[in-house]
Amino acid sequence: MLGKYNTKAFISLGLTFILMWISEATDTHMNYNYTTKPRVVLPPNYVKEMRPPSKKGSPVIVDFSIFVVDINSINVEDMDFRVDMFIHQRWMESRLEISDDIFEEGDDYVTLLPEFFDNLWQPDPYFLNSKIAEIATLTHKFTSVTLYKNKTVRYAARMHAIIACQMEFQLYPMDIQVCPIYIESFSSNNQKVKLRWSDSGVTLNPELKLLQYNLGQPLELEESDGYMPEKVGNFSRLTVYFRFERQIGHHLIQTFAPSSLVVMLSWFSFWLGLDAIPGRVTLLVTCMLTLVTMFTGLRADIPPVAYVKALDLWMAGCMVSVFAALAEFVVVKVLDVQYQYQVNRIPKRISNMEKGQCATVASWEGGAVRSRKATQTPTTPGQTSLQGNGGPPKPARRQSLLSVAWTDTDTGVEKIMWREIDKVSRAVFPILFFVFVLLYWPILLMKSS
Structure with missing residues (x-):
């Protein structure tokens, strides 16, 4: 029994020594891997x-380039837009000691872990007019560091930024927004670090499409030095200008075409007589309310601004046209009431005087009273001549247009003022609106170009 226990103790002691040896070997191996100097x-x-x-x-020259993956969320209320992009920086680091055996056969570069970038000197550019700028992450940050045999360092990162843009809406909905992105060195002035665009500059994703805008190309690139009083000095700055041209097709279908049809619909009231007063009033009021509702909804698409926009002028032209048609109806109704009053209250009176005496003829011709003095003087037997004040007979003249009714002496047809106004309005209103359209669009297109 004692020998049996000694054997177990010996085995346990042996296993303990083996485990201690394995643990020490593992620690030694880990320390060796941790302290091994990198090949760069x-x-x-x-x-x-x-x-x-x-x-x-x-x-130090730092070459900068951008590949734009996507542009979205062009927000006119907050006046900003979001851009997803790859940025690339390249500079020469002559202090590195690079061994040739780290490069694979046929390659002149090697890609290292992003952590290696923390041990290097690095430029510090930032987006001057950005609200938010972040490097994209999933399980880790999307960055990479590439070293070349000529000791050039290339840093790449996938990032997104929300860029502020001062927008102008005078020509809305044919406005063109020019939004710059300013890239500037933060701590090193232009005597220490100079940023410049690389040969590729800024390139766009060929599949990039915007819903309401066309992106003007080519993009305008600029290199300059900007003075920053907060940092006291001149700092190297890169600028790229994005030109967003609003597409007019949506507004032609949703705004201009419907509003034009509503204005044309209001012209039908000129063909409705005053015996259709309910239908005429309903038509004009409905047209006015339709325009008000339509343009109220459009105001929600852009922020309230203190100046007049091109769309406001179109709204004003359409609403004034419909309001003028409604005012025309009120005028003709008032004239018709006056005409009916005179027809019912003042009867026609015709008086004939004997030959050789003055006769006063009072006749009601469409609401107007005419007085004529006629003298009949015999000349030859069977012939008489009608003279006024001893002179030749004077032709009858048409009454003033201010009268509510008159008789056209050329045709003998009674003319009623409100009916004549309706007839004239059928031509005048369309002509005035088409003149407005012919002036509006050429001026707007000329200014937007």
């Missing part, structure tokens, strides 16, 4: 806070 070695005196050496008095 930074010099012992490397300080990442110091920029790479360059010619005396010249700044």
Whole structure:
């Protein structure tokens, strides 16, 4: 029994020593992997806070490029837009000690983990007019660092940003918004770091499409130095201008065509007589309310501004046209009431005087009273002549248009004022509206171009 227990103790002691040896070997291996120097070695005196050496008095050149993946959420109320993009920065880091055996056969570059970027000097550009700028992440940040044999460092990242844009709406809905993106070095002035566009500059995704806008091309790129009083100095700045041209097709179908048809519909009231007063009033009031409802809904698409927009002028032209048709109905109704009053209250009176005496003829001709003095003087037997004040006979003249009714002496037909106004309105209203359209569109197209 004692030997049996000694054997078990010996086995347990042996297993303990084996486990301790395995644990020590594992720790040694882990320490070896942790302390092994990378094959890309930074010099012992490397300080990442110091920029790479360059010619005396010249700044470090940083080439910058952007690949725009998508542009969306063009918000006219907040006056900003969101852009998803890949950014690329490239500069020369002559202090690196790169061994040739880290490159695969036939390659002149190697891609390293993003953590290596934290040990290098790096430029610090930022979006000057951005509200939000973030690097995209899923399980990790979408960044990469590439080293070339000539000691060029290339940093790439996928990011999205919300860019502020000062928009103008004078020509809405044919407005063109020019929205810049400013990229500037944050802490290094233009004597230390100079940003410049690379040969590729800014490129767009060929499948990029916007719902309400056309993106003007080519994009305008600019390199400049901007003075920042907050940071006291001139800093290198890159600018790219995006030109958003609003598509007019949506507004032609949803705004201009329906409002034009409503205005034309109001002209039908001129063919309705005053015996159809309920139908005429209903037609005009419905047209006015339709325009008000239509244009009230359009105001929700853009923020309230203090100046007059092109759409406001179109709204005013359409509503004034319908309101004028409604005012015309009120005028002709008042004239008709006056005409009916005179017809019913003033009877026609005709008086004939004997020969050789003055005769006063009072006749009601469509609501107007005419007085004529006639003298009949015999000349030859069987002939008489009608003279006024001893002169030749004067032709009868048409009454003033201010009268509610008159008789046309050329045709002998009675003319009623309100009916004549309706007839004239059938031609005048369409002509005035078409003149407004012919002036509106050429001026708007000329200004938008």
